[in-house]
Amino acid sequence: MTPPTLTLTYFGIAGAAEPIRLAAAIGKVPYIHKSLEFKDWPEYKKTTPVGLLPLLEVDNGKDDKQVIPESVAILRYFGKLGGLYPTDPLEALKVDSIVDSSLDSMKAIALTVQGSVTNMISDEPWTKEEVAAIRKRIATTKDAGLLMYMAYLNGVLEKNGSGWFVGDSVTIADLMVLRVTSWVGSGMLDGIPPETLDPFPLIKAHMEKIAALPEVKEFRDKHTTPYGNFKFGMK
Amino acid sequence: MTPPTLTLTYFGIAGAAEPIRLAAAIGKVPYIHKSLEFKDWPEYKKTTPVGLLPLLEVDNGKDDKQVIPESVAILRYFGKLGGLYPTDPLEALKVDSIVDSSLDSMKAIALTVQGSVTNMISDEPWTKEEVAAIRKRIATTKDAGLLMYMAYLNGVLEKNGSGWFVGDSVTIADLMVLRVTSWVGSGMLDGIPPETLDPFPLIKAHMEKIAALPEVKEFRDKHTTPYGNFKFGMK
Numbered sequence: 001m002t003p004p005t006l007t008l009t010y011f012g013i014a015g016a017a018e019p020i021r022l023a024a025a026i027g028k029v030p031y032i033h034k035s036l037e038f039k040d041w042p043e044y045k046k047t048t049p050v051g052l053l054p055l056l057e058v059d060n061g062k063d064d065k066q067v068i069p070e071s072v073a074i075l076r077y078f079g080k081l082g083g084l085y086p087t088d089p090l091e092a093l094k095v096d097s098i099v100d101s102s103l104d105s106m107k108a109i110a111l112t113v114q115g116s117v118t119n120m121i122s123d124e125p126w127t128k129e130e131v132a133a134i135r136k137r138i139a140t141t142k143d144a145g146l147l148m149y150m151a152y153l154n155g156v157l158e159k160n161g162s163g164w165f166v167g168d169s170v171t172i173a174d175l176m177v178l179r180v181t182s183w184v185g186s187g188m189l190d191g192i193p194p195e196t197l198d199p200f201p202l203i204k205a206h207m208e209k210i211a212a213l214p215e216v217k218e219f220r221d222k223h224t225t226p227y228g229n230f231k232f233g234m235k
Numbered sequence: 236m237t238p239p240t241l242t243l244t245y246f247g248i249a250g251a252a253e254p255i256r257l258a259a260a261i262g263k264v265p266y267i268h269k270s271l272e273f274k275d276w277p278e279y280k281k282t283t284p285v286g287l288l289p290l291l292e293v294d295n296g297k298d299d300k301q302v303i304p305e306s307v308a309i310l311r312y313f314g315k316l317g318g319l320y321p322t323d324p325l326e327a328l329k330v331d332s333i334v335d336s337s338l339d340s341m342k343a344i345a346l347t348v349q350g351s352v353t354n355m356i357s358d359e360p361w362t363k364e365e366v367a368a369i370r371k372r373i374a375t376t377k378d379a380g381l382l383m384y385m386a387y388l389n390g391v392l393e394k395n396g397s398g399w400f401v402g403d404s405v406t407i408a409d410l411m412v413l414r415v416t417s418w419v420g421s422g423m424l425d426g427i428p429p430e431t432l433d434p435f436p437l438i439k440a441h442m443e444k445i446a447a448l449p450e451v452k453e454f455r456d457k458h459t460t461p462y463g464n465f466k467f468g469m470k
């Protein structure tokens with residue numbers, strides 16, 4: 001059976017598609033990347049299932065071409081195709097649990113980012129001052145989600161001992177945690193200083209461990225971030 | 236190999252554990268349910284990995300007993316053990332995508348429920364009036380998340396045609412959607428009237444289809460909701 005043609009559509013930024021792109025790079029999963037410019041988004045959005053990117057088009061050459069939303073679902077699919085998701089149910093449970101903890105750790109920050117769920121609850125977004133106050137709380141309060149999860153994840157690394165979150169090789173759990181840690185550690189978020197990760201040495205070592213993978217190095221050399229108006233294909 | 240002993244800890248309410256319990260009932264997965272009283276939660280919370288329930292204890296009789304958080308990860312595990320999660324990666328992608336859309340559909344409502352992420356961003360929860368205004372928006376505005384997702388999910392059911400979300404039998408995708416629809420349709424949420432689901436006839440038929448499964452009927456006859464101080468085991 002010929003594998004289907006996969007087309008991933010997202011903006012030319014890291015964001016929610018980056019774990020998928022890294023999974024494809026590490027797992028050698030062929031796909032076409034369709035890069036969308038922000039100015040084209042309002043029109044394009046009307047054609048999407050739930051108004052969200054990334055989207056995956058799965059084309060098996062027959063009539064039932066699928067267009068599937070939800071970045072983590074897509075990541076899990078690429079993970080399975082590329083061998084970054086365990087076939088053993090208990091090992092997969094550990095991976096899924098870390099993936100979901102990563103998502104939970106971002107919840108409070110995500111609320112402070114324009115275009116997120118806050119749009120659903122109000123026409124008036126938080127002011128810059130309100131966002132700064134919320135972010136300060138997130139970056140300094142132990143029970144405010146982010147720090148609690150970082151401590152937990154640091155502890156999971158310590159217990160596992162391999163430098164990876166589950167087992168002794170990279171899985172999609174590592175890529176989801178990296179999504180959070182690279183965002184939090186980037187200094188791009190006003191109010192969240194990069195030093196926020198300093199109390200978690202194993203998390204910082206984990207970021208370096210992924211960066212040192214040859215496939216990730218090659219991917220990053222090829223695709224500078226932000227990607228800009230760049231269509232890249234790996235097929 | 237002897238399968239591990241599974242113990243699920245949660246409060247005696249439906250909530251986040253109900254899709255897991257239903258998956259176990261339908262898929263005949265043996266497990267022990269440890270029901271926690273709300274009064275015991277503050278003490279118990281200190282012993283949990285990230286301060287959240289449900290938790291799954293996986294005991295294979297050896298030294299490395301695992302205690303794993305995150306309800307959807309646990310659901311996926313039970314789904315695999317019970318045959319409610321496809322082994323084909325593309326079918327699993329469809330299931331995962333629906334699971335994640337269900338979660339997204341709840342995001343805005345979840346913000347209005349005490350004990351959720353709002354605790355992470357402020358010491359002062361929204362007032363009753365603010366919650367009512369937000370919920371009214373959620374239940375009446377097309378782009379406010381909930382209704383957009385219900386329309387999308389109704390459309391997926393229409394396209395699939397079997398009455399189930401993926402393929403022609405029940406999967407964990409159905410149980411996650413049910414978590415949302417049974418909550419939204421219950422009238423328990425001030426400001427979200429049960430009629431909110433009326434424009435989505437296939438969603439309403441879907442709820443009845445799950446309720447009509449013999450294993451679900453039997454489970455619901457045995458365990459009235461809320462469960463109260465009831466320890467139930469299916470082992």
